[in-house]
Amino acid sequence: MADRYSFSLTTFSPSGKLVQIEYALNAVNQGVTALGIKATNGIVLATEKKSSSPLADPSSLSKISLITPNIGMVYSGMGPDYRVLVDKARKVSHTGYKRIYNEYPPTRILVQDVARVMQEATQSGGVRPYGVSLLIAGWDEGILPEGDEEKEAEEAAGGDEKKKPSGKTGGILKGGPMLYQVDPSGSYFPWKATAIGKSATTAKTFLEKRYTEGLELEDAVHIALLTLKETIEGEMNGETIEIGIVGPPADHLLGVEGVEGARGPRFRKLTPQEIEDYLTNL
């Protein structure tokens, strides 16, 4: 009975704005900064793990999550809302895809599914929009065979002596790294590099200066840490920084050896020790 009288809390203001969505964006813009950078051979996601008390145990806190073996996600905004979205993203990647096609969804499909969940919260009765923006990073296996890929590139270059792009640059046909931002409204954008949260503007200005085409994953991690350093409030160490990468298949995470054709997950989180190592070389 109650749901018969429930109506959407997100209603148009006379000027045509949906203020609830703007309020949700305000929540995002107060959130801890998170960023993502796409490289030729992978993607890095990074954020700060802020704890309000010295008594908190940060090792059990996690803000970057694995969704599928090749897709990871980070957020800025409200932590509880994010956890719900992680649950739904993991669930829909199975119910809406793996259980149908026996393979994990390509990044764009997963992004669209998550974006739909967020959009529905702006039009349904009795709910509020999610107070988070997401960065979703994934690696797609291209559907063109390796040989055709170069042919494609040649055709794209045409007759003139244009420089051939080195390696994969993303897209469902070619495969490779993909980086998306999803907002509370349910809109999503593909990026080469971007940041969300409190210091997004500063971080993006910094990224615009440091980003170059043909970036390698190692350089991208380096730039990610430099960008974070610009905006961070506390100390930078393996405990306070969180990094997730999409890179080559991590076969050591497979759990077994000697299974022919088995590939490890491309998405993995860096250990505090690995982060410390990067920080020493900063």
Add this chain to the structure above:
Amino acid sequence: MSSPFSINGGACVAMVGKDCVAIACDLRLGLQALTVSNNFPKIFQYGDNVFLGLTGLATDLSTVSDLFRYKVNMYRLREERNIAPKTFANLPFICGFDSIGCIDFAADFIVSGTATDQLYGMCESLWEPNLAPEDLFETISQALMSAVDRDALSGWGAYVYIIEKDKVTKRLLKGRQD
């Protein structure tokens, strides 16, 4: 005799060759021993190089093939790509399903229909590894035509598809009309 799988009759066979695959079906539609149509194809195309052969109850061939067409079209619109050609381009591939969905991956051949026993016999003796497209066409055609000659519920002509990396050839075989 009243099993739904043998009311209408029909036969399908698929084979792997060297950098190619072939799939073929007969053309008969019957009601028990009576032949109603000699032009009832049982192979359906779902992409540049994805083919599905169905045998069994004729009404379910239509229902299932239409449902797959809908699902494949929805997939193509949603994903902006044809369904799974990569597997095909890299390694020619065939598989079979029984009526409750058990998948059968095969490195040589797949058979289905009321002429299953005959087709297994023909395929076991005619098929060999690494057949070139023209030889594969000859092999699958001989296997199907000989098999359906020994099955009263199949035959009356056949279609054969030879699927290569960048081309698909469809041929009509005029079988005996009795």
Add this chain to the structure above:
Amino acid sequence: MEVLLGITGRDFTLIAASKAAMRGATILKASDDKTRQLNKHTLMAFMGEAGDTVQFAEYIQANAQLYSMRNETDLSPSALAHFVRGELASSLRSRKPYNVNLLLGGVDPITHKPSLYWLDYLAALAPLPYAAHGYAQYYCLSILDKHHHPDISLEQGIKLLTLCIDELKRRLPVDFKGMVVKAVTKDGIVDIEFDDDKVVKSA
């Protein structure tokens, strides 16, 4: 023992159905029309379980007419055949399926191509040059195999139909009370006068 026959030719489709309405061993009516016109150039003939037949046929007829009224255009014979198949197929998986066999004859309003669709109660659909349902299949298909040609004229078609019906009169153990014969042409559906009183001697 109902008879349904269909023959296509150069520019027409002939549909014929027996006139007897039977219930058990009794003939209730000798002037039954087992056909319904779906639109200007599509005719459907039906046989099967009493009650189901007319109910299903008129349901299809009503939907075909509704489509024509809403869209100010008729569905093609092919589209109608697939629509009927869909309805029959979903009925097949329901609690009480329709037990109806159908022939659907038409002439495409644009291409003027004649067509004939054979549908059984399992919703198996086959486009055919000539078709029959029931026991008539066993007597008539071989005659049609021998004598039919896609280019025959309407007169030749009626002759061929007479050949079939003569054989049915000769071989079927009960009187089916003659045939309703209709021809679908590009100009619409026309009733064909058919001599039901012709006596065929048994062999």
